Amino acid sequence: MRKTKNPLSRTRQPLLPPAARSTDAHLLTAAAAKGRFALPCCTGCGRFAWPIPAVCPDCLSEMELRDVAADGHLIAATTAEVPADRYFRERAPWRVGFVQLGCGPQALVHLHPAAQPGDALRLTLMLDRAGQAVLHAGPQGGDMTTDPQWQHMTADPRGRQVLITDARHIAALSLAEALVKAGAVAIYAGVPEIWKPLPQRAALVSVPGLSLHPLDLTSDRSVADLARDIGGKVEILINTADLPRPGGLNGPAAQTDARAAMETVAFGLMRLARSFGPPMAARGADGPLGAVAWVNVLSVFARVHAPGLAGYAAAHAAALALSHALRAELAQGGVRLMTVLTGPTEDDWFQTFDLPKVTGKALGDAVLGGLQRGLEEVTVGDMARDLLQRLSENPKAVERAFAAGLM
Numbered sequence: 001m002r003k004t005k006n007p008l009s010r011t012r013q014p015l016l017p018p019a020a021r022s023t024d025a026h027l028l029t030a031a032a033a034k035g036r037f038a039l040p041c042c043t044g045c046g047r048f049a050w051p052i053p054a055v056c057p058d059c060l061s062e063m064e065l066r067d068v069a070a071d072g073h074l075i076a077a078t079t080a081e082v083p084a085d086r087y088f089r090e091r092a093p094w095r096v097g098f099v100q101l102g103c104g105p106q107a108l109v110h111l112h113p114a115a116q117p118g119d120a121l122r123l124t125l126m127l128d129r130a131g132q133a134v135l136h137a138g139p140q141g142g143d144m145t146t147d148p149q150w151q152h153m154t155a156d157p158r159g160r161q162v163l164i165t166d167a168r169h170i171a172a173l174s175l176a177e178a179l180v181k182a183g184a185v186a187i188y189a190g191v192p193e194i195w196k197p198l199p200q201r202a203a204l205v206s207v208p209g210l211s212l213h214p215l216d217l218t219s220d221r222s223v224a225d226l227a228r229d230i231g232g233k234v235e236i237l238i239n240t241a242d243l244p245r246p247g248g249l250n251g252p253a254a255q256t257d258a259r260a261a262m263e264t265v266a267f268g269l270m271r272l273a274r275s276f277g278p279p280m281a282a283r284g285a286d287g288p289l290g291a292v293a294w295v296n297v298l299s300v301f302a303r304v305h306a307p308g309l310a311g312y313a314a315a316h317a318a319a320l321a322l323s324h325a326l327r328a329e330l331a332q333g334g335v336r337l338m339t340v341l342t343g344p345t346e347d348d349w350f351q352t353f354d355l356p357k358v359t360g361k362a363l364g365d366a367v368l369g370g371l372q373r374g375l376e377e378v379t380v381g382d383m384a385r386d387l388l389q390r391l392s393e394n395p396k397a398v399e400r401a402f403a404a405g406l407m
Contacts, residue, residue, distance in 0.1 A: 258311025
């Protein structure tokens with residue numbers, strides 16, 4: 001049974017792990033945010049290093065990140081009973097280990113309680129609650145979710161209360177079912193324009209622990225009212241609000257559709273941030289079941305701007321820009337913001353788009369997986385991954401291809 005907080009006790013102030021890092025170290029942060037296991041490697045002699053040096057200690061060549069096998073073995077382990085840092089002292093005992101990485105260097109890592117000296121290990125490059133890249137190690141084939149230290153660095157929905165902002169979204173039902181299967185104890189699903197028929201209402205209300213609530217992200221009052229009712233309970237917020245309306249700048253309803261998309265996607269996010277952001281950030285230290293994550297489900301067209309989706313892409317680009325500001329504010333309480341960029345979904349509004357498109361189940365599974373791994377950036381769908389790869393390689397080629405109708 002879920003243990004409730006004593007309302008008479010003082011709310012603990014959020015503490016974060018040490019966050020000082022060099023500029024180069026944020027290359028590791030970027031890899032960890034996407035779930036890559038990539039380590040610094042010399043461009044000259046090919047030697048791997050940890051942590052990231054400014055130049056190779058052997059040949060003074062430049063360093064770059066390279067994906068590498070995440071294996072190693074444990075040399076020694078210890079348990080910090082009274083750590084000097086306040087964050088770790090509150091969570092003591094904290095287990096750490098000295099590991100020989102398979103690619104060469106040795107590293108001090110956060111260590112799974114079952115790992116013993118001499119064991120073969122599986123390593124993970126992940127983000128801690130300060131948003132900095134760290135190494136975690138556990139036994140090969142072991143269950144990482146049994147490690148309290150792993151849980152401190154992820155956003156596992158087990159035992160938590162979750163808000164899904166738009167129950168009409170194609171992924172809402174699959175996401176709710178996945179969250180319940182993962183152990184979420186309560187799911188609040190917002191319903192915009194609640195007076196309209198909701199085709200999947202019966203399926204939604206049959207999900208254990210799910211309740212429907214009126215929520216119109218275009219209304220300040222609607223968002224504030226729901227925040228007043230459940231803002232102090234939400235530990236994971238998943239913003240699925242969307243309003244896909246294809247069309248270029250010269251379409252007859254271009255301005256109207258763009259304004260509606262902006263109100264829902266961009267300004268809707270701002271309304272959520274102002275009403276739900278502060279209480280979530282303040283509850284980041286509420287023990288093992290405090291507020292832990294905010295998820296924004298956005299379109300890949302926030303990054304890749306297709307002329308045939310002018311207003312829609314602009315709304316998602318604005319929401320993506322707002323996400324960076326929101327991430328910084330939530331981080332003060334140790335709450336992680338995860339951005340999910342998805343390709344066109346199996347939605348009627350994307351009927352004319354080429355296959356493959358993203359199903360509701362695929363999107364729901366991707367969101368859950370990102371939470372359980374503590375990621376900040378998730379890309380869903382072959383089209384989205386392909387577009388982002390092309391964008392990183394040759395952005396002008398992508399722009400010209402869209403302009404010529406080749407994509």
